[in-house]
Amino acid sequence: MTTITSPIKVRKKPNVAAHVFLVILIVYFLLPLWWLFVASTKDPQGLFTGTGGALWFDKNFNLLANIQELVTYKGGIYFRWLGNSALYSLLGGVGATVLAVLAGYGFAKFAFKGRDFSFAILLGSVMVPLTALVIPTFMLMSQLHLTNTIWAVILPSLLSPFGVYLMRVYAADAVPDELLDAARVDGSGELRTFFTVALPLMRPAVVTVLLLSVVGTWNNYFLPLAVLSDQNLYPVTVGLGGWQALAASNNGGGTSLYTLIVVGSLISIIPLVIAFLSLQKYWQGGLSLGALK
Amino acid sequence: MTHPAAVLRAPSRRRNLRRPxxxxxxxxxxxxxxxxxxxxxxxxxxxxxxxxxxxxxxxxxxxAGNYIKAFTDPEFLSGIWFVIRFAVILIPIQMAVSLAAALVLDALTTRLSRFARLAIFVPYAIPAVVGTLMWGFLYSPTFGPLTDLFKVVNQSAPEILSSGNIFGGLMNIVVWQWAGYYMIIIYAALRGIDPSIYEAARIDGATPRQIALRIKVPMISSAMALILVFALIGTLQFFTEPQVLRPISNGSITSSFTPNIYAFDLAFRFSQFNYASTISFSLGIVVFIAVYIFLFASRKRRGGLS
Known part of the structure; x- marks a missing residue:
């Protein structure tokens, strides 16, 4: 208040440098996306020998034709993959969130024998690299004849120790014990207390955990790659990766496959980018939950 | 600080203990x-x-035969050595980028800074497979801008996917993919600091740079420790990016490039499930120990504060 003039003077110079720095960062982080959009509008020839170079449009604007080819290629298998991704990430993400919310609330708000010990185990399991579990999980599932089914992707995706940790941290602060006690005194059962009193208070953390686990499942590659062999069950990540390997292995013959990979990549990132842009106010605060403790 | 709350909490604890x-x-x-x-x-x-x-x-x-084999297997050890080297070089760069971005974004409230925050974060929402595919195209002399770019200075474009350059090529992809997520975590922690501290420092004559380095950075050390653990766990189990680049890498990404790729190939190409399990289990143990040592060391160092 008293130093109204001096901070402005001090800040004026670094502001230019700071803005230049930000512009460089924006260019770097958006460059691949710009390339992807531009490349999606090119026909196979344009992709290889475009008139405008790699970072500008070709003379032919071929985006709609590319999408059309994607729709018809192999009976529209790409959109099947996209649907699978949506199914896996919704069921896996929602399921993981439900489990994490219940367990986090249980850890935060109930005192019982073995609580501290089991929470210590949970914290330790956050350090276990989940991909090291993929091959053992595959072998366990093949014993149970579950490989090559949607459950082989969805069920392991329900495991989110970090989500439980976040929910516990959040519930411990956001849900006052007095409120729970008041509800109990009024004769509310534990489940009803949870749904009507605790859950609404935990909403910001619930959205964060939901977003994290949906993104985690949507982006997952190793697990579905290992447990699925039927192309019709692939999520979009495994499908596109397979096309890439195919296109690379028969160089010239894979020419038109490259346009499908490019336009397929573009379409596959749209749903999550939109989800993040529209849910900004939730995740911007929520993602730091774990860090504040 | 917790004592009054603990007193209030006592009755509910007792009630719950009756129905554990x-x-x-x-x-x-x-x-x-x-x-x-x-x-x-x-x-x-x-x-x-x-x-x-x-x-x-x-x-x-x-x-213990398989374990003796694994820890004397040059292919497994070279994979472990690669991910450790990768983590040691990548993580400081990644933290520096995300910390610098977060500090600048915290100091500014312009329209450009709001847009930059989203632009830097967007790669997190993009699957690693797609991110890697895009960078693979950008690296390619055929599809990418490098050939045209280097033509301007009469040079031929470098082969980023060659065995000499693949380390940097992969590092760039990982920084691009994750820096925004870490930046958001640091940024949110910075927003959580009481601004009156800055005012006090300014009155004492601190420059903006001193405020950033001497006040802001120490106050967000727990956020930094969290992302360091994330980055360490993520890097040691490196799989998706090299696996996706493998078909176009002309052999510079081998079947034992990282421990996870090695385990995957052992299981699905050579059907050596017992040995693949050994590699997976060993990797899990190595990561667990690495993270545990880090947490132990950092807790000891910050012990006086917390």
């Missing part, structure tokens, strides 16, 4: 998944790793 099963009931669904998809695979992998299977011998008990 309610707490377990809330945890049970997650507990079941935890047992089936974390404990059981680990136990099964450990069990499998104790046996070896040969065409002539059939399945025989090998004891």
């Amino acid at each position: 099963w309610i707490g377990w009931l809330f945890i049970a669904p997650f507990g079941a998944i935890f047992l089936v998809f974390l404990v059981a695979p680990l136990a099964y992998a450990f069990y499998l790793s104790l046996f070896s299977k040969g065409l002539a011998t059939g399945t025989i008990f090998a004891g």
Whole structure:
């Protein structure tokens, strides 16, 4: 208040440098996306020998034709993959969130024998690299004849120790014990207390955990790659990766496959980018939950 | 600080202790998944790793044999060595980029800074497979801008996917993919600092740079520790990016490039499931120990504060 003039003077110079720095960062982080959009509008020839170079449009604007080819290629298998991704990430993400919310609330708000010990185990399991579990999980599932089914992707995706940790941290602060006690005194059962009193208070953390686990499942590659062999069950990540390997292995013959990979990549990132842009106010605060403790 | 709350909390604790099963009931669904998809695979992998299977011998008990083989296997060790080197070089760069971005974004409230925050974060929402595909195209002399770019200075474009450059090529992809996520975590922690501290420092004559380095950075050390652990766990289990680049890398990404790729190839190309389990289990142990050592060391160092 008293130093109204001096901070402005001090800040004026670094502001230019700071803005230049930000512009460089924006260019770097958006460059691949710009390339992807531009490349999606090119026909196979344009992709290889475009008139405008790699970072500008070709003379032919071929985006709609590319999408059309994607729709018809192999009976529209790409959109099947996209649907699978949506199914896996919704069921896996929602399921993981439900489990994490219940367990986090249980850890935060109930005192019982073995609580501290089991929470210590949970914290330790956050350090276990989940991909090291993929091959053992595959072998366990093949014993149970579950490989090559949607459950082989969805069920392991329900495991989110970090989500439980976040929910516990959040519930411990956001849900006052007095409120729970008041509800109990009024004769509310534990489940009803949870749904009507605790859950609404935990909403910001619930959205964060939901977003994290949906993104985690949507982006997952190793697990579905290992447990699925039927192309019709692939999520979009495994499908596109397979096309890439195919296109690379028969160089010239894979020419038109490259346009499908490019336009397929573009379409596959749209749903999550939109989800993040529209849910900004939730995740911007929520993602730091774990860090504040 | 917790004492008054603890006193208030006492009655509910007592009530719950009378019915201890309610707490377990809330945890049970997650507990079941935890047992089936974390404990059981680990136990099964450990069990499998104790046996070896040969065409002539059939399945025989090998004891620690597979582990002795793994930790003297040059292919496994070179993979471990690669991910450790990768982590040691990548993580400081990644933290520097995300910290610098977060500090600048915290100091500015312009329209450009709001847009930059989103632009830097967007790669997090993009699957690693797609991110890697895009950078693979950008690196390619055919599809990418490098050939045209280097033509301007009469040079031929570098082969980023060659065995000499692949390290940097992969590092760039990972920084691009994750820096925004870490930046958001740091940024949110910075927003949580009481601004009156800056005012006090300014009155004492601190420059903006001093405020950033001497006040802001120390105050967000727990956020930095969290992302360091994330980055360490993520890097040591490196799989998707090199696996996706592999078909176009002309052999510079080998079948034992990282431990996870090695385990994947052993299992699905060579059907050596016992040895693949050993590699997976060993990787899990290496990561667990690495993270534990880091947490222990950082807790000891910050012990006086917390």
